[in-house]
Amino acid sequence: MSEDEQAGKAELREAAIRLLARREHSRLELTRKLRQRGWPESMTEATVDALARDNLQSDERFAESYVRQRVAKAYGPVRIRAELSERGIDDAQATRALAAESPDWLELASRWYERRYGAAPPADLKEKSRRQQALARRGFSFDQIRELLD
Numbered sequence: 001m002s003e004d005e006q007a008g009k010a011e012l013r014e015a016a017i018r019l020l021a022r023r024e025h026s027r028l029e030l031t032r033k034l035r036q037r038g039w040p041e042s043m044t045e046a047t048v049d050a051l052a053r054d055n056l057q058s059d060e061r062f063a064e065s066y067v068r069q070r071v072a073k074a075y076g077p078v079r080i081r082a083e084l085s086e087r088g089i090d091d092a093q094a095t096r097a098l099a100a101e102s103p104d105w106l107e108l109a110s111r112w113y114e115r116r117y118g119a120a121p122p123a124d125l126k127e128k129s130r131r132q133q134a135l136a137r138r139g140f141s142f143d144q145i146r147e148l149l150d
Helices: 003-022 027-036 041-053 059-072 077-086 091-101 105-117 125-137 142-149
Strands: none
Touching: 003 027, 003 041, 027 041, 059 077, 059 091, 077 091, 105 125, 105 142, 125 142
C-alpha cells in the first residue's frame, strides 16, 4: 500500500470519527455521509467495518439513542420503527431498542394530546378525525389512539 493510500485511509477514518463524535450514526447513515463527501465505496465500507469492529460505530447504540430522542419528542412506536428502518436498522434491532426504552405509549400520547389540544373534547366528528390523524402521523397505533380518544 502506497503512502498516498495510507494517508487517504487515515483521512477517511478521521472524517468518520469526526461524524461519530457529534452523535451516533447507523452504519447506513455513516456510509452515505462519507460517500456524499466523495470517498470511494470500497474504502468507505472497509473503514466503517473497522470502526464497528473497534466499537466506535454501533447500530445497537444508535438505535437506543435514536429511540430515546424520539420518545422525548413524543413520537410513537410506529413512526420510530419506520424511521429506524430508513436508517438501516433491521426490525429485530428496532424491537430491542423500543423494548429497552419501553415507555408508556398511551401516557406519552396523552401528554402530547393534552399539550396540543388541551382538555376540551373534540367538538364534532370531523375534529375528532383530525385529531386521530395527527396522532397517527406522530406514530401512535390505532389501538393507542382509540383508547385515548374513546
